[in-house]
Amino acid sequence: MEYEDKAGRPSKPPSPKQNVRKNLDFEPLSTTALILEDRPANLPAKPAEEAQKHRQQYEEMVVQAKKRELKEAQRRKKQLEERCRLEESIGNAVLTWNNEILPNWETMWCSRKVRDLWWQGIPPSVRGKVWSLAIGNELNITHELFDICLARAKERWRSFSTGGSEAETEDAGFSAADREASLELIKLDISRTFPSLCIFQQGGPYHDMLHSILGAYTCYRPDVGYVQGMSFIAAVLILNLDTPDAFIAFSNLLNKPCQMAFFRVDHGLMLTYFAAFEVFFEENLPKLFAHFKKNNLTPDIYLIDWIFTLYSKSLPLDLACRVWDVFCRDGEEFLFRTALGLLRLFQDVLTRMDFIHVAQFLTRLPEDLPAEEFFASIASIQMQSRNKKWAQVLTALQKDSREMEKGSPSLRH
Secondary structure (H helix, E strand, C coil): CHHHHHHCCCCCCCCHHHHHHHHCCCCCCCHHHHHHCCCCCCCCCCCHHHHHHHHHHHHHHHHHHHHHHHHHHHHHHHHHHHHHHHHHHHHHHHHHHHHHHHHHHHHHCCCHHHHHHHHCCCCHHHHHHHHHHHHCCCCCCCHHHHHHHHHHHHHHHHHHHCCCCHHHHHHCCCCHHHHHHHHHHHHHHHCCCCCCCCCCCCCCCCHHHHHHHHHHHHHHCCCCCCCCCHHHHHHHHHCCCCHHHHHHHHHHHHCCHHHHHHHCCCHHHHHHHHHHHHHHHHHHCHHHHHHHHHCCCCCHHHHHHHHHCCCCCCCCHHHHHHHHHHHHHHCHHHHHHHHHHHHHHCHHHHCCCCHHHHHHHHHCCCCCCCHHHHHHHHHCCCCEECCEEHHHHHHHHHHCHHHHHHCCCHHHC
16 A cells, blocks of 8 residues: 555455455365365354364365375286286297297197297287288289289289270280279278278378289289179288288288188189078077077178188277288188177176177177187187087088078087
C-alpha cells in the first residue's frame, strides 16, 4: 500500500476469493492432506471419532500406495531378470548352433539334443541358415537359375506395361489366365503382406525383393503360377535369408506334397488331408470335435488359411517363426499338430460358441497369444491314432478313395 501510495495508484480491493483464502488457517496440499487437517475455524470442529477415522483412512491409503509401488518394482525387476535370462539363453544357443551343430549338420541335426534345442526356437541370427538346411534343395536350384527366372519375369512385366500382344504372351509360354492370376495379383498382394510392418509396401525396403521372388517363381513354375498366400511365405523367408537363397527355399518349400496339394488346389488330396486331420482331432479333443460336428464346422473353414500361409498371417510374426522352426524339423505333420494345439488352447471358449462365432474367432486369432502356453498345448497333442502315425493314416486314406470322398475315415471304425 505504501508503494501504491507513492506511485499514486489506488490499491485494488481484495476479491471475495482472497477474503475466503485469508480466513483459512491452512493450505491443503492435496486431498490426502485434507483428510488429516482440522476443519477451518469458521466451521464446526471434527468429532474425535471422525478425526480418528480419517487418520486411519489416510494411513491405509499410504500402506496401499506403498504396496502398489513395491509390487510394481518387483514386476519390473522380474521382467528385467527374465529379459536377461532370455538374452543369455539366446546367446548360449547361438554359440551352440554356430560352433557345434551347423559345422556338423549331417550327423547332428536329428540328435535328441538338437531336437530339444530346436523346440525352444532357433535364434534369429542363425534361423535362415537352419531353415535352408532343413528345407533342402531337392530341386537343385542355383542362384543363376533365379537370375534367369527373374529376367524373364521383368521382361514380361515390361511387355504387359507396354500392352504386349496376346501372341507374345503365348510365345513366352504363358496363357492369358497365367498373366491375370500371377502378375496382377502379385502387385495387389504385396501391399497386403504384413501391412503393419510397412516394409513390403511400395517404397519399403523389401518391396522389390518380394516382387522379384514371386515373379521369378511364376516364371519357374508357370503350371502353378501365383496363388494368394504365397506372398506371406516369401516375405517370412526374405526376413531371414538373402533374396536368391530365399527363392531357393521358397521353391523347394512349395514343392512339398502338402503345399503343392493346396497351391495347385488338388481338391481330392486336400480332402484327404482334412480327413486325416479329423482323425487326430477326434482322438485328441473328442468334446470339441463333437461340438464342431454338431455345428457343421468343417476343417476347410479354418485350416486352408493356416496351411496356405504356414500360420504367418494368422499368428504374431515371432510366434509364426517359432512354428516354422519346428515345421522345418518335423514337416507337414507339425502344421496339423499346431492346428490341434490352437484348438486345444481355446477349447473352453470354442465349445460355448456357435458356428458364426467359431468361424470368426479361428479366422482372426487373438494377437496376445502366450508363446509358452501355446507350445505347451502343441506338445500335449498326440499324433498317433490306433498305433498309426500321421504318415500312415494319410497313406491309408489316400488308398481308400471312397471313404475319402465321404470325409469319414475308415480308420475310425
